Amino acid sequence: MVRYRVRGGNALRGTAFIQGAKNAVLPMIGAALLAPKGRTVLRNVPIIEDVRRAVELAEAIGAYVELHESERTLVIDASKVNSPILPAEIARRFRGSVLFTPALLHRLGEAIVEGVGGCNLGSRNLDFHYLGYKRLGAIVDEGETVIHVKASGLTGATLYLDTPSHTGTENLIMAAALAKGTTVIENAALEPEVLDVIDMLTKMGARISGGGTGFITVEGVEELHAVEHTVMPDRLDAGVFAMAAAITGGEVSLVGTGLDLGVVRYKLEQMGVEFHRQGAVLHVGCEGPLRPINIITDTYPGFATDLQSPMMTVAALADGTSYIHERIFDGRFALAGELNKMGANVEVEGSRAVVRGRTPLTGTQVTAHDLRSGIALVLAGLAAEGETQIDSGYLIDRGHAHLAARMRALGADITREISER
Ligand SMILES: CC(=O)N[C@H]1[C@@H](OP(=O)(O)OP(=O)(O)OC[C@H]2O[C@@H](n3ccc(=O)[nH]c3=O)[C@H](O)[C@@H]2O)O[C@H](CO)[C@@H](O)[C@@H]1O
Ligand SMILES: C=C(OP(=O)(O)O)C(=O)O
Incomplete structure (x- = not known):
């Protein structure tokens, strides 16, 4: 079991190196499997547990993969992909496993998702x-635990997503990229990570237009080839480090953000956090008390649901009452109970949470229920008095690379331990 221990009270100062984006690298690994020959090289790969699981899953279906950790580089040769089975013991450990289906369909004519x-x-x-695959001509057999998708060649169609699903858009683009004819995906996701995946697929030879408009057109091609691609920066990792600077009254320079933090920056600015860009470096700091905030999560360019939990911690440390409305997931408030154990005052009703700050936080034993509630508890620990012990730290490691080392470099008192229980 992975456990993080954080002793609060230190202001974070220095330079934080932002990792490559988890939600871009996972579909890119799925995309690399579409190339029947050659070696794909992915750079700026975050060394996170989800990437390790993706490597294991790619190997399980027959791909040759090298993960060069210190170079943050993945080399993938998918020429020998030979098994359609995505085995339960790996596939159930991360979401990105769903992104292997299009490659298996195109390469082997079937995918068995355990x-x-x-x-x-x-x-x-x-x-x-699955509805999208069916409209492209696949047969989908949804068992209780195993899903079997079969297709002897896909054909373009018009697809509509009821809501702009992130991985749904990526999967349907990959399925359409090698289908016969034209596919139109209406109400497609607009997230920057989706656009980065489109960039990579385009380099591979795919013909995709309309990325970022909500209406994507894909003209099917005969074959895709292996390429080199650099994964975009992780805006969620960047947001967390910005919040860590803000709640500890520190000042952190973010290197590798490469993109604007968008609405997260504006919300933090409303709370009193100061941002200042100097060329490629984004400086973040906060001197005065934090002001309360209202947040409504939404698909891009709205406030990212993945930063809702970290922002709940920031709200607990603001002077006044903040309101949070979670609109993407119906079960994303598990953090509230854990934060309350530390002294916060968070009340949840349905999809809304009211955070009454500022209450002093005190370190205690808490549990990560998911990746983002885990990192939100690390933030709480940085601002709490005494020691916070965060159990189920594997969930944090799913999405943040070398977290303890990167935070220690900024002056945080944080350790990562592995224990029997
Ligand atoms: C690996 C990855 O990229 N994960 C991200 C991705 O997850 P993921 O791609 O799973 O999230 P989606 O955008 O698909 O899901 C958003 C919402 O749409 C619903 N839905 C989705 C698909 C579907 O077929 N039917 C349906 O009803 C879901 O139940 C959920 O309520 O986007 C989420 C929303 O930005 C992020 O929190 C995750 O970090
Ligand atoms: C929900 C998340 O990830 P996943 O979709 O990989 O579970 C997340 O990154 O917060």
């Missing part, structure tokens, strides 16, 4: 994925 994991956030349906 399970899909990911954060436990309430309902996480996959109907848009």
Whole structure:
């Protein structure tokens, strides 16, 4: 069991190196498997547990993979992919396993999905994925635990997503990229990570237009080839380090953000956090007390649901009452109970939470229920008095690379331990 221990009270100062994006690298590994020959090279790969699981899963279906950790580089040769089975013991440990289906369909004519994991956030349906495959000509047999998708060649069609699903959009683009004819995906996701995946697929030879508009057109091609691609920076990792600077009254320079933090920056600015860009470096600091905030999560360019939990911690440390409305997932408030154990005052009703700050936080034993509640508890620990012990730290490691080392470099008192229980 992985456990983080955080002793609060230190202001974070220095330079934080932002990792490559988890939600871009996972579909890119799925995309690399579409190339029947050659070696794909992915750079700026975050060394996170989800990437390790993706490597294991790619190997389980016959791909040759090298993960060069210190170079943050993945080399993938998918020429020998030979098994359609995504085995439960790996596939159930992360969400990205769902992104292997298009490659298996194109390469082997079938995919046997023994399970899909990911954060436990309430309902996480996959109907848009499977309905989309069916409209492209696949046969989908949804058993209780195993899903079998078969296709002897896909044909382009018009697809509509009821809501702009992130992985749903990526999967349907990958399925359409090698289908016969034209596919139109209406109400497609707009997230920057989706656009980065489109960039990589385009380099591979795919013909995709309309990325970022909500209406994506894919002209099927005969074959895709292996390429080199650099994964975009992780805006969620960047957001967390910005919040860590803000709640500890420190000042951190973010290197590798490469993109604007968008609405997260504006919300933190409303709370009193100061941002200042100097060329490629984004400086974040906060001197005065934090002001309360209202947040409504939404698909891009709205406030990212993945930063809702970290922001709940920041709200607990603000002077006044903040309001949070979670609109993407129906079970994403598991953090509230844990934060309250530390002295916060968070009340949840349905999809809304009221955070009454500022209450002093005190370190205690708490549990990560998912990746983002885990990192939100690390933030709480940085601002709490005494020691906070965060159990189920594997969930944090799913999405943040070398977290303890990167935070220690900024002056945080944080350790990561592995124990029997
Ligand atoms: C690996 C990855 O990229 N994970 C991200 C991705 O997850 P993921 O792609 O799973 O999230 P989706 O965008 O698909 O899901 C958003 C909402 O749509 C619903 N839905 C989705 C698909 C479907 O077929 N039917 C359906 O009803 C889900 O139940 C959920 O309520 O986007 C989420 C929302 O930004 C992020 O929190 C995750 O970090
Ligand atoms: C929900 C998340 O991830 P996943 O979809 O991989 O479970 C997340 O990153 O917060």
